[in-house]
Amino acid sequence: MTVAAESASRWQVGSRYILLVLIWSSTPLAVVWSVQDLHPMWALTARFVLAAALAYVICKVIRLALPLHKLALQSYIAGSLSLLGAMLLTYMAAPYLASGLISLLFGFAPLVAGLMSYIWTKEQHLFAEQWLGMLIAVLGLGFICLSGERAFVQPVGIGLIFLAVLCYVGSMFWVKSIQANLHPLVQTTGSLVISAVGIVLLMPLFWQHLPTHLPSTLTIMAILYSVVVASIIAMLCYFDLVQRLNPSTVALTTVLTPVLALLWGVWFNHEHIGAGVINGVGIVLLGLILYFVREWMVGFRKKQT
Known part of the structure; x- marks a missing residue:
């Protein structure tokens, strides 16, 4: 590879990494804005239906076939657990x-993924600092819950998000176990279609919340952002980076996005985050860093050699 080509490749990786962090850190704010003027189920319905249609069109344009054999359908259903399952709980x-x-x-x-892998698959050995990192992160979460700021920290919300995280991680294990070997865009499109069909079938349960007026411009823009940017562009950046970078480097986004997400919420949504929550967030991030530090050091040494 020439110097110019290597420089261009680094710029592509760097720009996509930054873009992914920005998208993932701003997506929760888009979710919050989506439900300001719409019932969460209707906001999610709009997101899934539009995202599935857009992803399908993209597959057609770039001539990617959407296989419908048994293994592919199983993989789509497994992938939909991280969409219909996790996103439904997140919007709630x-x-x-x-x-x-x-x-x-x-x-x-x-x-959660490391713990599930350790318990059920026995594929991953957790080191002492990883157990300590988990403990510190949980203590930080407890600190946040006890901060007393009920306006933006309610136990029911924390419980729903943790169920969403379980769905998200469980989906990854399920898709991996099926091993359908589908193109990332095909896997995502199929899972989006299954999720869109699933949410439409659930419509009778929330029909009484049918919107009676046109949502606000902010709500419409938030939904469109979730469809185009969070569901399509972020996905393409993510799978490209997974192919190019060490997984531990991609995992660093887990530490970067919450900090930016808090800032976006304060700046753009006027969310007041008190000292108790800030201290709790710091403790959680310390736990996450401690959990990942061994992987980052191993990745750094491999890069040096």
Whole structure:
């Protein structure tokens, strides 16, 4: 590879990494804005239906076939657990939590994945500092819950997000176990279609919340942002980075996004985050860093050699 080509490749990786962090840190705020003028189920319905249609069109344009054999359908259903399952719970939790805390709680996903892998698959050995990191992160979460700021930190919201994290992580294990070997865009499109069909079938349960007026411009823009940017562009950046970078480097976004998400919530949504929540967030981030530090050091040494 020439110097110019290597420089261009680094710029592509760097720009996509930054873009992914910005998107993931701003998505919780888009979720919160989506439900300000719409019932969470209708906001999610709009997101899934539009995102599924857009992803399907993209597959057609770039001539990617959407296989419908048994293994592919199983993989789509498994993938939909992280969409219909996790996103449904996230949208239900949005009225109870500050947007930044939604991002922070999803930062527990790698910890949950490591714990599930350790318990059920026995594929991963957890080191002492990883157990300590988990303990510190949980203590930080407890500190947040006891902060007394009920306006943006309600236990029901935290419970719903943790169920969403379990769905998200469980979906990853399920998809991996099926091993359908589908193109990332095909997997995402199929899962979006299944999720869109699923949410439409649930419509009779929330028909009484049918919108009676046109949502506000802010709500419409938030939904469109969730569809185009969070559901399509972020996905493409993520799978590209997974192919190019060490997984531990990609996992660093877990530490970066909550901090930015809190800032976006304060600046753009006037969310007041008191000293108790800030201290709790700091403790959680310390736990996450401690959990990942061994992976980052191993990745750094490999890069040096």
